[in-house]
Amino acid sequence: MVQMYNIIILLNLEDLINKYKICNYHVSKQTKTKTLQPPAFSHSPFSSPFTPHFPSSECLSTAMGSSPSRDAASNPASVDPPLASASAEPPHHVGLAVALPPPVDEKKDGVVDVNKRVDYLNLPCPVPFEEIQREALMSLKPDLFEGMRFDFTKGLNQNFALCHSVFMGSTEHPSQSGDIVKVPSSNYEFGANFLDPKLMLVGRLGTDGRLNGRVKCDLTENLILKINASLTNEPHYSQGMFNFDYKGKDFRSQFQIGNNAFYGANYIQSVSPHLSLGTEIFWLGHQRKSGIGFAARFNTDKWVGTAQVANTGIVALSYVQKVSEKVSLASDFMYNHMSGDVTSSFGYDYILRQCRLRGKIDSNGTVAAFLEERLNMGVNFILSAEIDHRKKDYKFGFGMTVGE
Amino acid sequence: MADVGKGSSLTVFSGDFVKQWTTWGMKKAKVIAHWGFIPLIIVVGMNTEPKPHLSQLLAPV
Numbered sequence: 001m002v003q004m005y006n007i008i009i010l011l012n013l014e015d016l017i018n019k020y021k022i023c024n025y026h027v028s029k030q031t032k033t034k035t036l037q038p039p040a041f042s043h044s045p046f047s048s049p050f051t052p053h054f055p056s057s058e059c060l061s062t063a064m065g066s067s068p069s070r071d072a073a074s075n076p077a078s079v080d081p082p083l084a085s086a087s088a089e090p091p092h093h094v095g096l097a098v099a100l101p102p103p104v105d106e107k108k109d110g111v112v113d114v115n116k117r118v119d120y121l122n123l124p125c126p127v128p129f130e131e132i133q134r135e136a137l138m139s140l141k142p143d144l145f146e147g148m149r150f151d152f153t154k155g156l157n158q159n160f161a162l163c164h165s166v167f168m169g170s171t172e173h174p175s176q177s178g179d180i181v182k183v184p185s186s187n188y189e190f191g192a193n194f195l196d197p198k199l200m201l202v203g204r205l206g207t208d209g210r211l212n213g214r215v216k217c218d219l220t221e222n223l224i225l226k227i228n229a230s231l232t233n234e235p236h237y238s239q240g241m242f243n244f245d246y247k248g249k250d251f252r253s254q255f256q257i258g259n260n261a262f263y264g265a266n267y268i269q270s271v272s273p274h275l276s277l278g279t280e281i282f283w284l285g286h287q288r289k290s291g292i293g294f295a296a297r298f299n300t301d302k303w304v305g306t307a308q309v310a311n312t313g314i315v316a317l318s319y320v321q322k323v324s325e326k327v328s329l330a331s332d333f334m335y336n337h338m339s340g341d342v343t344s345s346f347g348y349d350y351i352l353r354q355c356r357l358r359g360k361i362d363s364n365g366t367v368a369a370f371l372e373e374r375l376n377m378g379v380n381f382i383l384s385a386e387i388d389h390r391k392k393d394y395k396f397g398f399g400m401t402v403g404e
Numbered sequence: 405m406a407d408v409g410k411g412s413s414l415t416v417f418s419g420d421f422v423k424q425w426t427t428w429g430m431k432k433a434k435v436i437a438h439w440g441f442i443p444l445i446i447v448v449g450m451n452t453e454p455k456p457h458l459s460q461l462l463a464p465v
Binding site (some may be wrong): 193231 | 405434437438441442444445448449450452454455456460461464465
């Protein structure tokens with residue numbers, strides 16, 4: 001669950017990063033395959049409706065397989081223009097072959113080109129391990145909320161901005177009887193962001209005294225230090241995590257240290273221009289739990305498929321198909337062996353000029369939709385709706401985001 | 405036997421000392437981070453070019 005909360009922070013932060021067009025944060029420019037287009041705009045970070053879930057041993061182990069992948073869910077990191085499918089012009093032939101037409105090296109959409117010889121020494125750098133399911137999470141997991149939300153970001157500088165956000169609505173607290181109890185709440189959060197190509201500092205301070213902070217620092221060109229922390233006044237409820245990321249030529253590795261003596265490491269390697277395989281392990285000191293997981297990601301210009309398996313009994317699969325420039329369809333399957341949960345969801349993501357609409361339907365009987373509409377330059381209107389037919393829970397929210 | 409007992413108790417004592425000292429350090433670091441992180445961001449931000457004015461920081465719009 002430590003991961004889960006960090007993911008919630010990071011989820012919104014990636015939107016913020018994209019706003020400031022930090023290109024070097026995630027996907028390196030060497031990627032030959034096109035990832036989905038980022039949204040033209042995004043709402044501001046640290047949406048208040050998310051009450052943090054404190055780590056508990058069961059939550060951490062069940063979340064292990066899926067939650068690291070939910071990290072940076074709405075990360076529209078690839079601001080690079082998509083590279084063409086045929087990455088190189090066919091070489092000009094001389095001699096006898098001049099009379100013959102050059103071989104057509106076209107890659108059919110969605111089909112892996114087998115004619116082109118693969119240079120195994122020059123594979124593209126894979127996406128970071130926690131972002132393996134990035135496209136599916138961007139489409140299927142918008143941050144749905146209930147109530148009213150208002151975010152105002154005031155930029156003082158190219159790199160520095162202050163942010164005020166107000167939330168009034170219900171938040172859910174799990175109660176003893178197992179039902180979800182909705183408690184009306186309101187909060188105000190003050191935040192400051194400093195974004196530099198080499199250093200990023202983001203902090204959010206709420207009225208209850210909770211500080212969510214994030215630091216990302218490029219120590220060298222390939223080594224990145226990230227710190228996430230959520231500090232409270234109550235003792236034993238604070239969390240922190242240090243990540244050291246190393247990016248190699250065609251691999252990425254990460255080492256994590258967190259509170260409660262949490263240690264984790266992951267590694268992902270490109271084995272072909274389209275396929276990358278990764279693995280992760282973690283060890284939780286205080287509860288003496290450990291786990292190992294494997295992941296694979298196959299992406300082409302038109303679709304992305306991922307699979308993740310963990311020894312905590314989690315299997316997570318996802319598939320995203322880009323139907324056109326504006327439309328993509330996503331599907332997701334998760335199986336938890338320990339609790340016997342099976343969940344599958346299907347969703348769509350329309351990225352249009354003035355709005356972004358995401359909708360999904362779930363095997364738990366929930367239907368959800370999320371709309372972000374651009375009313376004006378810097379003014380976004382947000383509507384969120386979620387209907388849970390099984391639990392008879394209806395959540396509707398609206399909000400506005402003001403600021404570049 | 406007495407020597408072994410003394411040696412092990414010394415190790416236990418120094419291990420305890422290190423643990424206590426790191427816990428003290430982490431507690432202090434947590435308090436410093438809790439109070440000082442947002443002011444740190446503001447100070448760093450106000451010192452980058454072009455320098456924003458203090459009135460811009462305090463005014464709501």
